[in-house]
Amino acid sequence: MIQQDLPAFRALADPTRRAILVMLRDQDLSVAQVSQQFDMTRAAVKKHLTVLSDGGLISTQKRGRERINTLNPRGMAPVLDWLSFFDAFWDDRLATLKSAIEKDNQ
Template sequence: MTGPQPTFRALADPTRRDILIMLRDRDMTIAEVAENFDMTRAAVKKHLTVLSDGGLITVQPRGRERINTFNPLGMAPVLDWLNYFDAFWDDRLSALKSAIEKDTT
């Protein structure tokens, strides 16, 4: 996939958003992440894979463990998308303001 789709897919699930919040504070192994959820380690690993595919985390092997780290740069596609709509609404509201001011004069 290209573009922001993998990032939005990763953010679509509340469990993955919770994992990102946890990883914001510190790097964690799969087991450490799994301790915080009522699901199997395999299910947590699938969530981490989706987050990695979305560019929101990086995974580094350390011996037999895999260390998961939040990647703030992975939020760029989301911010770009939101900024597009922010600019869109700025333009629309500016045009509306001009139309209202024109009608009142």
């Protein structure tokens, strides 16, 4: 299970890719529109979009000569599942600590 989750984590590891995801939250954008927001080449932006697509976080659709990028919220599911494990872990640890403190205070 961890192996298939790695592309999403790889995609989220870079601040530029996280910024692109935020941009796509509001609207679908072409490669050119995304490129205008960054001080890098269009080819570099395209590589970031490819990593996001490989991670399942965006989908790309061809419209005429443009490729339109769309946020795929379901792509975050593996990340959220992984984080939920640690959320439950810390909930259990903190509940145990709270019980121990309350026991000592009695």
